[in-house]
Amino acid sequence: MPLLAVGWRGLAEATTGLRPADWAALRFTLGQAAVSAAISVALAIPVARALARRHFPGRGAIVLLLGAPFILPVIVAVLGLVAVFGRGGVVNDALGALGIEAVSIYGPHGVVLAHVFFNMPLATRLILQGWATIPGERMRLAASLSFGPAETFRLLEWPMLRAVVPGIFTVIFLICTTSFAVALALGGGPRATTVELAIYQAFRFDFDLSRAALLGALQLALGALAALAALRLSLPSGFGAGLDRVAQRWDSASPGLRIQDALAILAACLFLLLPMGLILAEGARHVVDLPGAVWAAAARSLVLALTAAVATVALALAMAHAVTGQKGGWVEVAGTLSIAASPLVLGTGLYILLLPVANPVALALPVTAFVNVVLALPFALRALIPAMRDLQADYGQLSASLGLTGLTWLRLVALPRLRRPAGFAAGLTAALAAGDLGVIALFAAPDQATLPLVLYQLMGAYRMEEAKAAALVLVALSLGLFWLFERGGRHAAT
């Protein structure tokens, strides 16, 4: 519905045409997404390769660490990157000591840097899965034919990469085209404005609803195109199993290769941990000085996250049930369709829909919760649909023969058996909703700000110490909620 509203309104305004600034935003959106995706994948390949062929203590922790940016609040990561690469950051201090002029993190390269921070780990995990699909027997055969690393790469690894990398590139490209919070914090201006940011600016500064809708339609078309492209490529399944498996291999024992792999892993860890470490360490020193308004915002974020988590899981359970029943595939399609929707487009659509009946600003928090539910739904469905299929296959007949239906079935069979995927889905939704800086920036009045928004405002006011302390609280909230839900689901599973 909100998507239709945007599309309708956008088409109606299409006569006024796109301004040059809008074209620039479109060009920047596509350009930075392509560059971000390319760099992410290029950096991920050596790291994934190193992780695929080395077994060492702490490997599991590193694979886990690579999953963390996905649920890390964007604004926190941005703050961390500023602490490392910003003016007065670690990198510029080092450059200054060498007599090189400081570089600024703000602008197009800052946006790309942040996107690489988020997506290189994702790409690494996905490519690592590709490596895990090469059977160990193949490696044994390669060793018996005395393949060196070059032959192994050419005959075994390159074909695998050629199969998985286009899909991974597309996924990351898609993610980067809907980037809002990164562009809001590090971009802006004529050179670094994404379409999403342009929607926000049209909305917030010019209050030009028609233009926001037009841009929203543009973003929607962009997302739909990219989603279509993604459907045609073979996509890896995302959070997969098998990442802990290391196939034994015989081609890469030379010291040179060992050092190369160690460096790749070390560099990746440093890139991910340094920004986080810096702000969390400093934030810890100031967390007691945080003003009450920040804690109030944290409470709002907590309620928001819990609401979104419960609603998402309830909706995803109902949809998964419908999908596995006879009612067919349209539910699945509706669920995955929302991948193409961006938070700002949804927000604009809801605003247009709500405007005639209510004051949208008063509904900022419910709207934010709703948008987060829609955005988390594809992930929740991906976790719950296979589990629901298994449940029906294993216990569908038993439940039917005992007349277990409706709520009784839900209470006695579905919830206990699906605790694990449901806990994962709830944790993911809660973490994403707690850290979300999207629609809330469109709507919120000062007394409704969530923690990410307060953090952004603190950053904008250069109150960096408070910002870092707030970041610590936000990370604790978001990762803590994920951990609690996920652990809860896993613990009870039998």
Add this chain to the structure above:
Amino acid sequence: MLRLDGLRIDLGSFVLQADTAFEAGRITALMGASGSGKSTLLNAIAGFQAPTSGKVQIDGTDITDLTPGDRPLSILFQDQNLFPHLTLADNVGLGLRSNLRLTRDESAARDGALGRVGLSGLGGRLPRDLSGGQQSRAALARALLRRRPWLLLDEPFSALGPALRAEMLDLVAETAMSEGLSVLMVTHDPADARRIADMTAVVADGKVAKPQPTAALFENPTAALRSYLG
């Protein structure tokens, strides 16, 4: 009386036809090779497989369109007879009330049924803490509590060793006798049929033969049974 009235089931190119009746108050074995369609027939009677045409009647009532839970029968599957996350008491209690809100009398009845199958005091355990034989006993206890006149067995004891299987079959025969249950059991093993079945019907070539007294049938096998026994 369980009557199959012109029943026809189509599964891809496989067709099974049945036009026969099984007497109440007896144990009838459905015997045939794997893939002969005996489990398919049981699924159709239990309501998991919709027939292409024909009717299933129990005591003159057409049950063809009833949902599985509403049919006057209980069924024990080959596996997955218990929910692994529910205790034995809860698994058995489902036979009394599917929402598990049992009255005190019902709880007592449940414990009685557990005792009947030799599982007294094990109600608090989870299925994974029990042996295969004990799990079968629990499923049987639940079927007793449901008090449906027919009991369908889809080779639920096939994973047990020979001695344990014989013991479970005897338990079924005993309880069927004392509770007045009618039993329809699928088996591929002639020894199972000879052990407890009053009547045996051979399923072969897409057809269900008329049930015959088991002893007489094995003494004087039909052509279909002869080719099955080899």
